[in-house]
Amino acid sequence: EAQVTQNPRYLITVTGKKLTVTCSQNMNHEYMSWYRQDPGLGLRQIYYSMNVEVTDKGDVPEGYKVSRKEKRNFPLILESPSPNQTSLYFCASKVGDGEAFFGQGTRLTVV
Amino acid sequence: SQQGEEDPQALSIQEGENATMNCSYKTSINNLQWYRQNSGRGLVHLILIRSNEREKHSGRLRVTLDTSKKSSSLLITASRAADTASYFCATATTTSGTYKYIFGTGTRLKVLA
Numbered sequence: 001e002a003q004v005t006q007n008p009r010y011l012i013t014v015t016g017k018k019l020t021v022t023c024s025q026n027m028n029h030e031y032m033s034w035y036r037q038d039p040g041l042g043l044r045q046i047y048y049s050m051n052v053e054v055t056d057k058g059d060v061p062e063g064y065k066v067s068r069k070e071k072r073n074f075p076l077i078l079e080s081p082s083p084n085q086t087s088l089y090f091c092a093s094k095v096g097d098g099e100a101f102f103g104q105g106t107r108l109t110v111v
Numbered sequence: 112s113q114q115g116e117e118d119p120q121a122l123s124i125q126e127g128e129n130a131t132m133n134c135s136y137k138t139s140i141n142n143l144q145w146y147r148q149n150s151g152r153g154l155v156h157l158i159l160i161r162s163n164e165r166e167k168h169s170g171r172l173r174v175t176l177d178t179s180k181k182s183s184s185l186l187i188t189a190s191r192a193a194d195t196a197s198y199f200c201a202t203a204t205t206t207s208g209t210y211k212y213i214f215g216t217g218t219r220l221k222v223l224a
Contacts, residue, residue, distance in 0.1 A: 040216065042217050043154075045212070045213060048212070059213075090154070099144060099156035100146075100201070100212065101156075102153035104152060
């Protein structure tokens with residue numbers, strides 16, 4: 001089954017404690033992206049990757065890091081999480097100009 | 112900055128009525144896509160319209176695109192309670208060699224039974 005898998009689905013953490021949200025896709029898609037969703041703001045792009053070892057900033061990259069060492073995985077790293085990073089996070093992948101496939105989301109709370 | 116802005120932000124209609132949502136964007140696009148999101152879940156693709164197309168249909172969905180006005184509309188006909196969800200437009204653009212895939216702020220649709 002074609003899918004994008006994010007883990008964990010829910011996470012509560014404390015300010016400053018490094019965390020990683022994993023994202024994996026099994027469709028051999030070149031393009032992968034991370035978004036955060038906040039009430040009234042829609043989905044804002046954090047980082048995206050056009051292919052292995054190629055990443056670029058989206059609209060809200062501050063406080064986040066990503067890596068793309070292999071095609072299927074695109075982890076999102078918060079080196080020192082802060083409460084303003086409390087949000088619902090989505091990973092997505094796509095090929096070319098086609099439709100994006102989304103993971104089920106990770107609800108992160110930073111206290 | 113948001114490429115797509117949907118309006119209205121929220122829409123409440125009776126079952127059986129039609130629902131129309133609009134999306135405006137700022138730059139030239141490769142294509143525009145509409146997605147649906149059920150509360151807090153991942154987005155699901157509905158329909159894609161290319162920049163050289165003006166109208167597209169899929170079941171009860173009708174999408175139009177006006178590139179001169181940089182706007183698109185999504186029409187859901189004969190709405191059902193199960194259509195209750197948030198709807199987002201997304202634009203694919205290539206600017207100065209950089210590919211962007213940007214979502215709008217969404218329209219929350221509530222269909223009353």
